[in-house]
Amino acid sequence: MYIIGACVALVGIALAAIAVERNLIVIMLAVELIFLASTIAVVGFMSYLQGSAIGAMALLSIWAVASIEIITLVAFYVYMKSRGYSFDVSLLSRLRW
């Protein structure tokens, strides 16, 4: 039960951060926390069922998407930092540069 509670708390914190924060990097970290919450939920589910092949595949998928998000985040960070763009999302109105 506390596993589900931790997941709900993590998703709540992340959603609040996405709504309130203006720094693009911090918003991406909040999305990463949502992936972490889903990972914990899937592992709790697998533990409850004493292992599950579908659960393992779901876990691998979540890990892959979370990893790609961090890799993309670093590339974004380096690109925007080197070009001198602001990380404030309220200033990021252009869809293309």
Next chain:
Amino acid sequence: MLDLGFSASAAFAVFTVGAALAVFFQRSLMRAVVAITLSFLGSAVVFYMIGQGFIALLQLFVFVGGLSTYLMVAVSSEHREFGNRYALVALAVVFAAGLSVMLMGVGDGQPANQGSYWYFAAALGQYWPFIFVISLALFGAAMASVLVIRRFVRLVV
């Protein structure tokens, strides 16, 4: 009376949520990355304590050892003043000790740990095309990231 293992894993779940909360109360991006690393670490300990030692190891290797380090290196390029070397050494010892305990735990013959490993192995065999697609996506993202960083990193460092 509450079981000690249950209380400890619940405490680490609270630690994970607390570390996640700490991410958004830091003024420095580097400290936020350290906080999210602690959150990953707490979740790995929770996995270990609910009997999923193999997944805890993967979580440690991939997220704490790999991706968090990658994030820290990227972010630390502008935070050269960060860090107490003694604190970093102490943290490294704690990580190494935790990894050693988990490595010993995976092979101890507990049913849940074995089940965790074998179900993973079964999943790998059964859904190999899906895993191939996941691997390709990861490889593509990593290569694209390397190309972007290689083009712009001279201006950062």
